[in-house]
Amino acid sequence: MSDPLKNLQSEHLFKHFKAIADIPHGSYHTEKLSNAILAFAEEKHLNAERDDVGNVVITVPATPGHEDAAPVILQGHLDMVTVAKPGVIHDFDIDPITLVLKGDDLYADGTTLGADDGAGVAMALALLDEPDFVHPKLYLVFTTEEEVGMDGAYALDYQQFADAKFMINLDSEDEGTATVGCAGGTHMKSTLPIRRVKAKGLAAVLSVSGLAGGHSGDEIDQFGLNAVKVLADALCAIAKDVDFSIVDLKGGERDNAIPTSAEATLLIAPSERVTLDQTVNALQHTFRAIAGKRDQGMTLALDFPQADAVEASVLDPDSEARVLGALSAAPTGVVAMNRSVPGAVNTSLNLGVAATSDKALSLVFLIRSDHDAARDMLCGRVTRLIDLLGGTTGAPSSYPAWPARETSPLLDTMSAIWQAQTGKALTPMVIHGGLECALFAHALPDLDIVSIGPDNIDIHTANEHMSIPSFKRTYAFLKAAVEALA
Structure with a gap:
């Protein structure tokens, strides 16, 4: 079958997204994807660790001459929601996601696309393929079971990257917005x-x-x-x-x-x-x-x-x-x-x-x-x-909740970059759903966090799709933001 992403620009980005889609990675079934990420890190001669619940952390030394810059975390999650349209036969434990390009939008063939959060993982990995990428010390943190309760983030050892000052989460769904806070939640059951x-x-x-x-x-x-x-x-x-x-x-x-x-x-x-x-x-x-x-x-x-x-x-x-x-x-x-x-x-x-x-x-x-x-x-x-x-x-x-910070140097930096790249203001927002950012902020209170992502529509449904131009712009924005922090 032909690759619908073959002729797209930003080849590093789409190479990684296609590779992720080819590997089944529903919740509780992310081992094959983490194996592939560990193999990629080994090819790059980078230290990578996987913990007992499947979280993967890749440590990327700073570009020579930029060792004094504050370390940055790039974070996403490995698992995806697995939903198929009625009548579509798809074994999410075995079958790859079949990608379909319709105009400027990328769909799957009758199933969820997995851009939540395959897009975020692909962006982080693609940066490591950029030949002239200048960056501070990076931690690429990929967690498991985000879609079913953030189990991976709960089990994460946060002290392994406690020296980081900034974190860019890659699990938002609207281009041009920056999520800077989210609600906490409690699941309750009453019996009468x-x-x-x-x-x-x-x-x-x-x-x-x-x-x-x-x-x-x-x-x-x-x-x-x-x-x-x-x-x-x-x-x-x-x-x-x-x-x-x-x-x-x-x-x-x-x-x-x-x-x-x-x-x-x-x-x-x-x-x-x-x-x-x-x-x-x-x-x-x-x-x-x-x-x-x-x-x-x-x-x-x-x-x-x-x-x-x-x-x-x-x-x-x-x-x-x-x-x-x-x-x-x-x-x-x-x-x-x-x-x-x-x-x-x-x-x-x-x-x-x-x-x-x-x-x-x-x-x-x-x-x-x-x-x-x-x-x-x-x-x-x-x-x-x-x-x-x-x-x-x-x-x-x-x-826990992730309260918005009164001041955020990271948001200021990213806002200036977005304005320069697009001529538009970056819109900060607080969402009323849960994000793994809350657990990072709870464990590392001094961490300055912003969440971004490309336009991803109808997520968690079989009609899920992602805007290709938005994906490319968000990746360019991410790259420029990390370089600015170096």
Whole structure:
């Protein structure tokens, strides 16, 4: 098969990106890629180490005459998200990514592209092939399992490059922006015990669907509806007119995604059917009016799967009251906006999953904040609410925030270079998602960090693609920035 990158300029850059795409490297399967990187370092006669979890660190001595310049870390991650389009057969443990060039954009053939973070790793490696590259001492740090919880960064020995003063992370997605801070997060799970009793009635399934959803960090500032919360509010409104019992309830798929659908199975008296139908129709109009443009596709639907009454195990009245109380009272969405960065979210909570089992209601939250203290306070609010309702809450994992620095010589240098190269201002931004930069900043508080990357669109989907011109410009920007630090 012909190489779609063969005739592109910046051959070092695209040679490395193609080599990365040829090696399967989904999360927990990055050993082959790290082997290739270690072999490349050996060819260059550079010291490279791989730790027990697969992180790779390459140490590059400064260009002669530049040994006094402060060392710089270039950092990216080895693993990629592995998603294929329906009907596409692709074994991500064996098959290479097939690259497809469409105009100025690079796609994969029916799968994720892996530019997150193959683009960043390729840029760092390509610099080592540049014949006239002048640089300070460099540490190329490639971590594992970033996409599934930043496991590699958690296990990293930061003291091996503690002399570094600057770090350029290569895992951002928008050209012309410089990420200078990110939110920390806590994954929380609450469990509310429930009791059940036998009841008989007409089964009715109330469902919420068609919401826009989105990433609970990147798109929480769109103020879209949360399907679990809509369902809870609908049930509380229905309870004013209709006597029902809850059989089961479920909504959402994971804590970092705003739920787009939810449903509850109810038992009602057959005589309440018309009233329930009318109430649900009225509520749909109400919620669409509340939703605004983003969630105008929302549907609140009612289905009666059996014509006759059935017997089922339902929540007893006390359990039902506590479940609806938890779902309706739990905070969700944006809690506070950033007081220093206009338009940026400071603190948020996403109720990502809610589901009843035989004996409990489980709620899964992801709480984010630019300040660890604000995150912890919100975690405390949720914990106290669930405690009052007779449940328990645990936080199995947290990751720290990366607060934006008041002054950043690295950002100043990079801004001047971007202005000179493009005639445009470099836009600093604080994101409401997690980046490995936070763990580096936590371990090495004096490290001055900026994150950049080329335009990478629809990441983590089978439609992921990257702008080739943006990739080339970002690489030239990176090279000039590192040279300026020498």
